[in-house]
Amino acid sequence: MSNDAACAPGLQSVLAAYGAAGGAPVPLGAGLINQTYAVDGPQGRFVLQRLHPVFRPEVNLDIDAVTDHLAARGLLTPRLLHTVDGALWVEADGAVWRALTWIDGTALERLGNAGQAREAGLALARFHRALDGLEYRFRSVRLGVHDTARHLAGLREALARHGGHRRYSAVEPLARRILEAAAGLPVLPAVPGRIVHGDPKIGNILFSPDGQRALCLIDLDTLAHMPLPLELGDAFRSWCNPAGEDGSRAFFSLELFRAAVAGYAAVAGGFVTGTEWRSIVGATLTIYVELAARFCADALNESYFGWNAQRFPGASEHNQLRAESQMAAAESLLAQLDAAGAVVRAAFAG
Ligand code: GN1
Ligand code: MG
Numbered sequence: 001m002s003n004d005a006a007c008a009p010g011l012q013s014v015l016a017a018y019g020a021a022g023g024a025p026v027p028l029g030a031g032l033i034n035q036t037y038a039v040d041g042p043q044g045r046f047v048l049q050r051l052h053p054v055f056r057p058e059v060n061l062d063i064d065a066v067t068d069h070l071a072a073r074g075l076l077t078p079r080l081l082h083t084v085d086g087a088l089w090v091e092a093d094g095a096v097w098r099a100l101t102w103i104d105g106t107a108l109e110r111l112g113n114a115g116q117a118r119e120a121g122l123a124l125a126r127f128h129r130a131l132d133g134l135e136y137r138f139r140s141v142r143l144g145v146h147d148t149a150r151h152l153a154g155l156r157e158a159l160a161r162h163g164g165h166r167r168y169s170a171v172e173p174l175a176r177r178i179l180e181a182a183a184g185l186p187v188l189p190a191v192p193g194r195i196v197h198g199d200p201k202i203g204n205i206l207f208s209p210d211g212q213r214a215l216c217l218i219d220l221d222t223l224a225h226m227p228l229p230l231e232l233g234d235a236f237r238s239w240c241n242p243a244g245e246d247g248s249r250a251f252f253s254l255e256l257f258r259a260a261v262a263g264y265a266a267v268a269g270g271f272v273t274g275t276e277w278r279s280i281v282g283a284t285l286t287i288y289v290e291l292a293a294r295f296c297a298d299a300l301n302e303s304y305f306g307w308n309a310q311r312f313p314g315a316s317e318h319n320q321l322r323a324e325s326q327m328a329a330a331e332s333l334l335a336q337l338d339a340a341g342a343v344v345r346a347a348f349a350g
Pocket of ligand 2: 030031032203204218
């Protein structure tokens, strides 16, 4: 992952703002959007993040309000640190930086077993339950996050714009496959939004250092009102693919799905409506195809997702593999639709 911000000229002023002048940030985590570091300051270790410009600085007001509520409900959560001047973020070099409390734990890139899947389900359900009934108007609102039609249009546009791309002929057939799969997606019923995490992929759940227990959710920039099935679809598309997001042998694990859904329903069964839980499988399939479209478009645009220059010659290759991986998992789920539906029914109505 490119982490050139570690040597950004403004970094020392950012560290000073948090009372950690002279600290040496160490790159942390595998996020594709923000750049994240661990810093050892005089008051102890903390997390420092340089926000991607897709997020407004006011997102920090939302994180502050929601984590306040989570903490008041007894949940473990990262909290924003104030600067020595009492601010929730710092602007330097045209970027927004913020700091968060350190929680000892490990972020997994893929689930290893059903016990972890159940833990992830419990953690996400506790998060949703704690926010159920919270009245809050978000200061930072990103439109069209799961507007699948918009993401598909973005893919078509990338095809139209990048006919001369060095990898066009490799990417184009995959793009056609994604657009074809999209045409067969179920129509999801409209449901009222709830306050959700917005990006509950496995890497955004912090596990205990031994990997046995899910401690809390991290990376809270995508908090939003959103239909619950889309949130759950985004969680399960990630959690139930044991190959991870850029593995070459992606599939949908019914075993992980069963454990994750059971964990989720054990805590949230009481407030999830029938319309919501009946849409979970269709939403999971939808998010696979939607995210495949986003990765595939970026295989031509090469402008959005972070990528690993140690493993791939270019952003295009990395994003193509990610798109292929989402599609392989989607096709695997498609072949197990009835069984997946039965898993959800057993958990919520059994
Ligand atoms: C991005 O920042 P990160 O890696 O947690 C992306 C999500 C995708 C995810 C796929 C703001 O999340 O939408 O699902 O990559 N975040 C944004 O790994 O686009
Ligand atoms: Mg993340």
